[in-house]
Amino acid sequence: MTFLCMARGIQKKKLLLTMIESDRKLRALMDRCRERGLVLNKDKLRLRQKEVRFIGHLVTSEGLKPDPEKVKAVKEIPNPENVAGVRRFLGFVNYLSKFLPSLSDLCEPLRKHAQRRCMELSDHKPLEIILRKPLHIAPKRLQRMLLRLQKYTIHLAYHPGKEMFLADTLSRAYLRNNEQTGTLEEETKHLARFLPVIKDRIQELRQETQADKTLVKLTKVILSGWPEISAYVSAPLQPYFNIRDELTVQGGIVFIGERILIPETMRMDMLRRIHSSHIGVEGSVRRAREYLFWLGMTKDVKDFVTKCDTCRSFDDKQRKEALVDYLRNTKSKTVIQKLKALFARYGIPGHLVSDNGSQFASTEFSSLPRNRNSVV
Structure with a gap:
């Protein structure tokens, strides 16, 4: 050894x-x-x-x-055929890092290839916002695309179409008789199909959205692209600037994530429908948040429920029963009578805590029955 x-x-x-x-x-x-x-x-x-x-x-x-056997394995390893193979190879050759001072520099091109970094230019301004959307709040029609792009590190930069000479020129001077090669994959997702809303209500939402001046302006901004800073946004649309990444337009209806942005003229009717079963404040708020949205919706729902005459008529009947009966007065005699009734029902307590009121320090109260170990 x-x-x-x-x-x-x-x-x-x-x-x-x-x-x-x-x-x-x-x-x-x-x-x-x-x-x-x-x-x-x-x-x-x-x-x-x-x-x-x-x-x-x-x-x-x-x-x-x-170990010469490890070195031989590295030399004879098959060429990687995909990104996963490149990553496995990089992880394996790290075994030799202590013997090759320049290994990091030699592997840098492979690491860049494994990361699949893509630098893309686009004249579609909303695409920048779409790629920044968290997957769980992205509309269904975008989730599949975002899932496919997760294996790439994409850096997207916006350039006006007039500055993208090659793409802009070819898009305007395309070959009209060019035959399509291969198959074209087409996918259509309409968010309204996933909502528990009848067709007539969908049509009404579409009409009222087009009649709402604020939502008409909001639709135009969503489709054309938001300005870089909120100062360039008109006053009615200012509150929507911080949630602009979640706003989409489909079929003439504005969505925030998977919820419908309700026009102002339909909000009172929606409040009545939300609270139609009188499920209370919290239940109504949860129900509204599942499919609906408008600015200040939570406050409107709470105000509507608290002013519901039907719910208020049952408030007294649903009051919780108090453990101690209401006292006519705070005299020692009255307090002693109530406590004796409680002691007879539940037993004499070991500890009785008071606020040092005069009725508890009286001679009458000192004669109240108590256990040998009771402490007042």
Whole structure:
């Protein structure tokens, strides 16, 4: 068995222990194993070796070296055929990083390829906002596209069409008789189909949206693209600027995520429908948040429910029963009578806590029945 010791000095010289010292340490190891009841496999024992394989390395009298079998495996590894293969290869060759000071520089092109970074230019301003949408709040029609793009690191920059000469020119001078090659994948998702709303109501929403001046302006901004800063947005649309990433227009209806933005003329009717079963404030708010949205909707729902005559008529009937009966007055005699009734029903308490009122410090109260261990 060969023992190597790395010196901790500035030069870090390698010191080979003498054979006598090595044998002494080996005997001490064997004695300790015998004391602890450890059994060693003699078939695996190697004494006085010049090198030993240990965790993929060679421990030699000259220091640590790479295992030739690992090096051979790296040289003969098949060429990666996909991004996952490139990543596996990079992870494997990191084994040699301590022996190749320039390995990081050599692998940099492969790392860039594995990351699949894409720099794209587009003249479609809303596309910048679409790619920043969190997946869980993105409309259904965008979720599939965002899922497909998750394996890429895309950096999208907006450029006006007039500055994208090649794409803009070809889009205006395309070949009219050019035949399509391959198949065109087409997918249509209409959010209204996933809502529990009848067709007549959908048509009414569409008509009222087109009649609402604020929503008409909002629709135009959503389709044409939002300005960079809110100062350039008209006053009626200012409250929507911070949620612009979630706003979409489909079939003449404005959606925020998967919820419908309700025109002002229909909000009172929606409040009546939300609270039609008189489910209370919290239940009505939860129900509204599932499919509907407008600015200040939560406050409107709470105000509507608190002013509901039907719900208010049942308030007294639903009042919780008090543990202690109402007192006609706070005299000691009245308090004692009520407490005796409670003690007879529930038993005499071990501790009775009061606010040090005069009725509790009276002579009458001191005669109140109590256990031997009761404390007032």
